[in-house]
Amino acid sequence: MSDIGYRKIIVDGLWHNNQALVALLGLCPLMAVTNSLVNGLGLGLATTAVLLLSNLSVSTIRHWVRPEVRLPVFVLIIASFVTAVELVMHAWFHELYKILGIFIPLIVTNCTIIGRAEAFASRNPVLASATDALAIGFGFTAVLTLLGASRELIGQGTLLSGAHLLFGEAARAWEVTVNPDYPGVLLAILPPGAFMGLGTLIALKNLIDRYFGQRGTETAPAPTPQPEQA
Amino acid sequence: MDELRHPIWDFHGGLHVDDRKALSNGSPIRQAAVPKRLQLPLQQHIGRHAEPVVEVGERVLKGQLIARASDYVSANIHAPTSGVVTEIAELPIAHPSGLPAMSIVIEADGEDRWAELPEPIADYRDTDPADLRERLRWAGIVGLGGAVFPTSVKTNVTGRKVDTLIINAAECEPYITCDDRLMREQPAQVIAGAEILCHIVGASQILIGIEDNKPEAIAALRETLSTRGPDNIQLRVVPTKYPSGGEKQLIYLLTGVEVPSQGLPLDVGMVCQNVATAAAVADAVLQGRPLISRIVTVTGQAVAQPGNLEALIGTPVSDLIDQCGGYRPSIHKLIMGGPMMGFGLPSDNVPVTKGSNCLIAATAEESPDPVKASPCIRCGECVKVCPAQLLPQQLYWYARARDFDKTQDHHLFDCIECGCCAYVCPAHIPLVHYYRFAKTEIWASEREREKAEHARRRHEFREARLKRLEEERKARLRKKKEALAKKPEGGKDPKKAAIEAAMQRVAAKKAAQASAGVSPENEKH
Amino acid sequence: MNERAPSPWRTALTAAAVLGFFAVLGSALVGVAYQGTAERIAQSEREALLRQLNAILARHEYDNDLLNDYLDVSAPKRLGAETTRVYRARRQGKPVALILSPVVAQGYSGAIDLIVGIRVDGTLAGVRVLSHKETPGLGDRIDERKSPWILGFSGKSLDEPPLSRWRVKRDGGDFDQFTGATITPRAVVAAVKEALLWYRAQGPKLFEVPPQVEKTRHE
Amino acid sequence: MEFPVASSPHLRGGNDIQRVMGQVLLALLPGVAALWWYFGWGVIINLGLAIFTAVFWEWVVMRLRGRDPRPVIGDLSGILTACLLAVALPPTLPWWQTMMGTAFAILVAKQLFGGLGYNPFNPAMAGYALLLISFPADMTRWLEPSVISGHSLGFTEAWNAIFSGIAPSSQGWDAVTGATPLDHMRTELSREHLISEIRQSPAWGDFGGRGWEWVANWFLLGGLFLIWRKIISWRIPVAMLAALALVAGIFWVIDPDIHPSPAFHLFSGAAIFGAFFIATDPVTASTTPRGQLIYGALIGVLVYIIRTWGGYPDAVAFSVLLMNMAAPTIDHYTQPRVFGERETQDE
Structure with a gap:
């Protein structure tokens, strides 16, 4: 346990074990809120916050919790943090909170969080667990943001619309309109667009993996990724 | 009437x-x-x-x-x-x-x-x-x-x-x-x-x-x-x-x-x-x-004088064709049996057998070569013509996917291979071919299973037999020890005792085999 | 561990204790978070509501505490909703405008909640959509984020245009409909007209009622 | 002598996919001609655009997959998809929308799933749904039939409307476009007009809208041709139309003032076209005889439900796509009794 490669934790969390693209976890909120960049980013950050807090606490208490009550305890911890995060968002990001609606409390059901608590934090030291939480969280956030951005761009031809919801009034001007005459492909911001968008992102990731995988074998034997030491 | x-x-x-x-x-x-x-x-x-x-x-x-x-x-x-x-x-x-x-x-x-x-x-x-x-x-x-x-x-x-x-x-x-x-x-x-x-x-x-x-x-x-x-x-x-x-x-x-x-x-x-x-x-x-x-009916557009011949079993196909005036130049394929269920002959240097009811010397127009199959469009033509009321396109789908359990659920073995489905298929899929393939595979795996079952049973018998032999041997040793303990001086000639013991062993082995129902021949295959 | 198996009772009790401990801990965390945010949340709610109202009536046009000067009225035939809250804007004690929330119109696929501001002289301060279920790309252009159509109500009254022209153009009125969707704008126009008619009937006396205590019926 | 051998049967019926698709294309002709008559040249331009796009993308995909594109284009299935989609589009739809819808139908709905025979959803309707959801305003902007407006779009007018967005009249789009009968009916009903009042408008014919009902009739003719040629089975269209008529009939009997008659439902919108040309797409429909009845009937019921209570005026595309998803399940539970199988046999 002492020689955990932080580099590997980070790369796995962001890419090889990306929760949205590889593990296909947390898809319900992912599909539902990614109709704009800001919504995606907002939910991604909220999820990351919960993930970090839950990983930290689970890792801290990992030696004291009996196996038979482990899962209920984890759920308790996660639910508490989610409620706290929800309250905080309600207080300081009111409009975004209204838009994200039910998906904030639903973070509690996001399998990523209980999954990381169980698979990683309950077996690894605190610092490693925090790293894992951040890597996984940012990996998830990146997908949400990317999906939100592409759906927003295709759907209504803008980027960063509603940035003030997250970054304050000053960000109102950040909104980019690519082409004012763009009619917008509504399908992209409606639910079917989420499925197609996510499918395309998964395909893209596989394509990139294959491309580098092939190139790697052609030039030099790339270090084969070790199976995760859990 | x-x-x-x-x-x-x-x-x-x-x-x-x-x-x-x-x-x-x-x-x-x-x-x-x-x-x-x-x-x-x-x-x-x-x-x-x-x-x-x-x-x-x-x-x-x-x-x-x-x-x-x-x-x-x-x-x-x-x-x-x-x-x-x-x-x-x-x-x-x-x-x-x-x-x-x-x-x-x-x-x-x-x-x-x-x-x-x-x-x-x-x-x-x-x-x-x-x-x-x-x-x-x-x-x-x-x-x-x-x-x-x-x-x-x-x-x-x-x-x-x-x-x-x-x-x-x-x-x-x-x-x-x-x-x-x-x-x-x-x-x-x-x-x-x-x-x-x-x-x-x-x-x-x-x-x-x-x-x-x-x-x-x-x-x-x-x-x-x-x-x-x-x-x-x-x-x-x-x-x-x-x-x-x-x-x-x-x-x-x-x-x-x-x-x-x-x-x-x-x-x-x-x-x-x-x-x-x-x-x-x-x-x-x-x-x-x-x-x-x-x-034997010798017919087709590519034979000079089609007709019916009473042929001795064993007569070469080429002889019969010759007696019907030989091939026309348009000869393309030779089919034994009917055109729907018969099979193509790679050569006419084969004999007529008891089942040879027909020889068709076909031109390319009569019996065109198979064209490249297109994907199944599930048009259902095959369902309409299947006399066994099967769903040929589903059978095809499962046979192709090697999902043989599903083919049997869809009654593969009620297929009579009449060829109606392939005849009407707009995608030119050789459907019957797939059904035969699936049947053959199922038969093969059935045989494998039987063989494995047989081997397993044999193995169990053998294990049981060896165990029994071992127990018997131990029992004999014990008896012998007891006997020796009782009669340290030994009333019997040790050599004679050894021979007797050997004979007992053989007898026990035979009895065990008989009781297990395994004969040496069976063990061979 | 292996030599001395703990009694099942002991195991269960320890487990229960651990679980209980974390339950208390979690509740404490939520409690603290609630305490820390309650005030801020209330403030955010007020700010959000005020932002909505200010979008209809600019901040500088009134000087009273708008959020606390309201009536709850029930006029379902005119306003579409069982209860509509009426905020009363005043400047130096004089009536300026009423803001009605919600006024409900029956759209193509369900209710459309509107917020309607009416100045004391009977002209419209503004109309906004609070929520709707209209078809994306067709009826949803009543939303100011999709098209500026809804902003066109500002300044209109029952005299300008005349009452008979409070219709969409297709029906011979003054208001644009959207291509492909007539039902939605028609419903909104009708609802706003009804709200204005309600105001005309109730008149300035609405400003005289003391701030909200009970629901009163004003048909 | 040596001969080539092949698997039995050694005879071939004359059927092939190209012939099947070709006959469906042929059967579209009367309906297309009627559309052209009532709505002008835009119909033909749309067809051309869609066919061009479909062929182009099929060619590209086959090249990318390293296969010979000719047999795939030659089986006419892509062209048929393009035609079915184009026929369903408003005749002045901007050119890029037609091309986008066709490209989606061919690339995503058909080729991404593996091409002809592997697509779970009807490609033409998938393309249609994409366009309707994305551009509902353009997609519901239909010209008035020439019998009402007294004017049929000439080639240049249609060309300008499609490629430059120039309205084919000096008074703008509103002067030449109108609500489709279904849309009109729903709008008027929402204003609490009675059907007897609504039907007094000159825009109404015998069953549905003037002009529109004749388009439906000509598609019906093409559909009957397909049944006669045994290209499609009667089960799906009959079940679909009967179910639609039955549900509409029940409501109509309850209150004919606010529920349009069954005949209106049958001869308006895409009911006839959909019943014979869309729902019967063999790849995506149910294939067992009983399954086809169920599949068709459920489409009919869904059409009524979505038309009456849904967010869009017509419902054939959505109903067909929804039932496409259900087709494998329906097939599974409606396998015909095999010859010699005992009725009482439990499975």
Whole structure:
């Protein structure tokens, strides 16, 4: 346990074990809120916050919790943090909170969080667990943001619309309109667009993996990724 | 008219194909010339191959038994003419696999001298059906419609009640006219055979099913029937539709009774025999002749003079083609059997066998080469024509995906491989090919499973036996120790004791084997 | 561990204790978070509501505590909703405008909640959509984020245009409909007209009622 | 002599996919001609655009997959998809929308799933749904039939409208476009007009809208041709139309003032076209005989439900796509009884 490669934790969390693209976890909120960049980013950050807090606490208490009550305890911890995060968002990001609606409390059901608590934090030291939480969280956030951005761009031809919801009034001007005459492909911001968008992102990731995988074998034997030491 | 009083039930699906029978149905049956060299494969029937009873160099007479049925489901083979056995070897035969098979080769001496034949049984009505079946078994008669199942086995209805004998005269495949000609020229022979079969299976009535595209044959049979006394034979004319000659389809057409899925006609109290088989039965019983020849339709656009030949079993296909004027230059394919269910011959250097009812020398227009299959569009044409009411496109889908459990759920084994689905398929998918593939795979895995099961059982027996032997050995050692302890001085000669012990061991081993039911032979395979 | 198996009772009790401990801990965390945010949340709610109202009536046009000067009225026939809250804007004690929330219109696929501001002289201060279920791309252009159509109500009254022309153009009125969708704008126009008619009937006396205590019926 | 061998049967029926698709294309002709008559040249331009796009993308995909594109384009299935889609589009739809819808139909709905035979959803309707959801305003902007407006779009007018967005009249789009009968009916009903009042408008014919009902009739003719040629089975269209008529009939009997008659439902919108040309797409429909009845009937019921209570005026595309998803399940539970299988046999 002492020689955990932080580099590997980070790369796995962001890419090889990306929760949205590889593990296909947390898809319900992912599909539902990614109709704009800001919504995606907002939910991604909220999820990351919960993930970090839950990983930290689970890792801290990992030696004291009996196996038979482990899962209920984890759920308790996660639910508490989610409620706290929800309250905080309600207080300081009111409009975004209204838009994200039910998906904030639903973070509690996001399998990523209980999954990381169980698979990683309950077996690894605190610092490693925090790293894992951040890597996984940012990996998830990146997908949400990317999906939100592409759906927003295709759907209504803008980027960063509603940035003030997250970054304050000053960000109102950040909104980019690519082409004012763009009619917008509504399908992209409606639910079917989420499925197609996510499918395309998964395909893209596989394509990139294959491309580098092939190139790697052609030039030099790339270090084969070790199976995760859990 | 009998047939008018009875409804004809129409089965689901089927095809109206151009029957192309006019090519050959006008030609009376001719005797084919006795070839110089005859090749008789040991397996011309369903079941185990026959065992040769002659040796190379041996002289044989016409009708002499040259290979004996080696099992219950097997058939005798007789010499079709007199001559010398010159070879017993693996030679190419007419078989879809294209693989060679063990055959007996006879060099004809041209004398065509008959061997001594068994007495005719003229009073067959007073003869025990078992004796008549024995005669059919001796004569090596198999189903001549193409199925080549031993007739003596099929007519063994011991313990089952049979009320109807169906005589299959439908001859539904295009091109084939050998049964048609037989009925036109020898109707009495056919009827006589039917009556003998009726007596053997103990049926109370005979129904002859014939397609309405053979008016002359219908007339000839009717004429013969009209001169007969008892009225238990009915001729029923069915509309021409392929595959009305399928056993289950014909039974349904004539009686409205469905043979159960994966069952036999016997399950509904019926036995079905082909007309040519009936004629062969009449030959065997009334004249004591074995099955050494059959009528073969030689037809197709690419043969000069299509016709029907009575050919000795073992005659090379090329001989028959030559006797019909040879190929035309447009020859493209040679098919044995009907165009729907027959198989392509890679070469004409193969013999006619008991099941060879037809040879089609086809031009490319008649029988085009398969084109590249397109994807299935699930149009459902195959569902419409399937006489077994299957879902051919689903079967295809699962067979292709090697999901054989699903193919069986979709009743793969009710498929009669009639080819209707492939005929109508707009995507040109060789559907029947996929079904055969799936069936073969399932059979193979079944055999594997049986083998594994067998091996497992054997292993268990062996383990049990070894354990018992070990226990016995320990017990003996204990006894010996006790005996030694009791009699330290030893009343017996130690050598003698050792021999006795060895003998005991052998006896124990034998007993163990016997109790486990494993004989050394069984252990070998 | 292996030699001395703990009694099942002991195991269960320890487990229960651990679970209980974390339950208390979690509740404490939520409690603290609630305490820390309650005030801020209330403030955010007020700010959000005020932003909505200010979008209709600019901040500088009134000087009273708008959020606390309201009536709850029930006029379902005119305003579409069982209860509509009426905020009363005043400047130096004089009536300026009423803001009605919600006014409900029956759209193509369900209710459309509107917020309608009416100045004391009977002209419209503004109309906005609070929520709707209209078909994306067709009826949803009543939303100011999709098209400026809804902003066109500002300054209109029952005299300008005249009452008979409070319809969409297709029906011979003054208001644009959207291509492909007539039902939605028609419903909104009708609802706004009804709200104005309600105001005309109730008149300035609405400003005289003391701030909300009970629901009063004003048909 | 040596001969080539092949698997039985050695005979071939004359059927092939190209012939099937070709006959469906042929059967579209009367309906297309009627559309052209009532709505002008835009119909033909749309067809051309869609066919061009479909062929282009099929060619590209086959090249990318390293296969010969000719047999795939030659089986006419892509062209048929393009035609079915184009026929359903408003005749002045901007060119890039037509091309986008066709590209989606061919690339995503058909080729991404593996091409002809592997697509779970009807490609033409998938393309249609994409366009309707994305551009509902353009997609519901239909010209008035020439029998009402007294004017049929000439080639140049249609060309300009499609490629430059120039309205084919000096008074703008509103002067030449109108609500489709279904849309009109629903709008008027929402204003609490009675059907007897609504039907007094000259825009109404015998069953549905003037002009529109004749388009439906000509598609019906093409559909009957397909049944006669045994290209499609009667089950799906009959079940679909009967179910639609039955449900509409029930409501109509309850209150004919606010529920349009069954005949209106049958001869308006895409009911007839959909029943014969869309729902019957063999790849995506149910294939068992009983399954086809269920599949068709459920489409009919869904059409009524979505038309009456849904967010879009017509419903054939959505109903068909929804039932496409259900087709494999329906097939599974409606396998025909195999010859000789006992009725009582439990499985």
